[in-house]
Amino acid sequence: MSGKHSTTHIGPARAAWAAHFIDKEYIMLNPFQRACAAVFSGGDFSHVETIQQARDMHDTLFTFLMIELSTSEDCNSRDEAIRRLEAAVADIEQVIEAVRHADIATIGEADARMTSPARTVTLEFLPQSWVNDYAVALDIDHPNRWTIPLSLLLERFPTEQDWRDHDEDRDQMRYEGASPTWIRDWSGPFEIDVADGEDPWPKADTE
Numbered sequence: 014m015s016g017k018h019s020t021t022h023i024g025p026a027r028a029a030w031a032a033h034f035i036d037k038e039y040i041m042l043n044p045f046q047r048a049c050a051a052v053f054s055g056g057d058f059s060h061v062e063t064i065q066q067a068r069d070m071h072d073t074l075f076t077f078l079m080i081e082l083s084t085s086e087d088c089n090s091r092d093e094a095i096r097r098l099e100a101a102v103a104d105i106e107q108v109i110e111a112v113r114h115a116d117i118a119t120i121g122e123a124d125a126r127m128t129s130p131a132r133t134v135t136l137e138f139l140p141q142s143w144v145n146d147y148a149v150a151l152d153i154d155h156p157n158r159w160t161i162p163l164s165l166l167l168e169r170f171p172t173e174q175d176w177r178d179h180d181e182d183r184d185q186m187r188y189e190g191a192s193p194t195w196i197r198d199w200s201g202p203f204e205i206d207v208a209d210g211e212d213p214w215p216k217a218d219t220e
Contacts, residue, residue, distance in 0.1 A: 041062065041063055041064075042061065042062060042063065042064065042067065042079075043082070043083070043084050043088070045082040045088060045091075045094040046067070046078075046079055046082045046083065047062070049078050049079070049082055050062075050067070050075075050079075053075055053078065054072075054075070058070060058072075058075060064079070067079045077101070078098075078101075081097045081098065081101055082094055082097065082098075132162070132163035132164070133160040133161065133162055133163055134160065134161060134162075134163045134166050134207060134208075134211050134213045135158055135159070135160050135207070135208040135211055136158065136159060136160070136161060136186060136187075136190075136192075136205055136206070136207060136208065137157060137158050137205070137206050137207070137208045137209075138157040138158070138159075138187060138192070138193075138196045138199075138203060138204075138205055139157070139203060139204040139205070139206065140153050140157070140199055140201065140203050141201060141202040141203055141204065142201055142202070143201070143202060148202040155193065155195050156193050157193070157196065158208055159190050159191050159192045159193065159196075160190055160191070161186065161189045161190035162190070163213055165189060165190075166186075166213055167213065167214070169182060169186075170182070170183070172214055173214045176207070176214075183205055184203075184205060186205055187199070187203075187205060
């Protein structure tokens with residue numbers, strides 16, 4: 014095979030058909046999508062005529078409906094359009110029922126613990142030196158504690174066991190938060206631990 018690229022020439026009639034196909038199939042809304050747009054949100058979306066306009070609305074539910082009713086999803090008949098919408102409604106009803114019975118108190122506690130920007134955890138850097146192939150703790154007169162967002166710690170280490178097991182990920186925490194420069198630049202062995210008195214991980218229910 015040569016390194017030259019071949020060129021395919023499309024005749025005028027086929028080119029016109031291709032342009033029509035692209036415009037109508039992939040840019041313009043199909044009849045079911047247009048019917049949906051006309052009544053969605055009290056008619057606020059009735060001006061939408063193209064796929065790009067639908068995307069530009071940035072409405073999650075409307076986008077979902079446009080996908081469900083799209084020709085690319087084989088929604089090519091009235092019966093199929095209704096079937097897909099009824100299936101979507103059934104899924105939403107199940108979600109509503111699940112939300113209705115969700116343990117809101119537990120969710121609230123988890124959200125507060127995981128995402129509150131006010132919650133922090135203190136880490137401690139323990140520098141070491143190699144002595145006869147052993148890492149020996151050093152007593153250095155530099156600040157060796159700093160704080161990071163609790164949400165960051167729990168995102169990377171959901172449990173205390175994760176913190177213990179993932180050495181390399183734990184070591185990378187010296188670059189997080191406002192850690193002192195000397196800690197970031199330390200070239201010898203070291204350990205990082207959660208400072209004494211900190212209790213960042215939820216306790217397992219033993220009952």
